[in-house]
Amino acid sequence: MLLGLGEEAVAASIGMDIEQENDAFAEIWASDDDSFSAVKEQYTRMLSSTPDARALQWKRKVGIGASV
Numbered sequence: 001m002l003l004g005l006g007e008e009a010v011a012a013s014i015g016m017d018i019e020q021e022n023d024a025f026a027e028i029w030a031s032d033d034d035s036f037s038a039v040k041e042q043y044t045r046m047l048s049s050t051p052d053a054r055a056l057q058w059k060r061k062v063g064i065g066a067s068v
Contacts, residue, residue, distance in 0.1 A: 010062045026063040 010025050028036050047055040059065055 023063060026065075029064045 029040060047058065050058070
């Protein structure tokens, strides 16, 4: 359930539909921007308590691949 909400939050934050591809989230994720660090920390925490296969699926869906 948290991952589903996370997908919706990612889509809302970039103003896109969940199913649309967009690199904005991946770009800010990879940038290590200080203004995003708290958000990234929470997503990382959420993913650490998720089975690896499901976490990888989520990462691919939001465009960050396996960069966590």
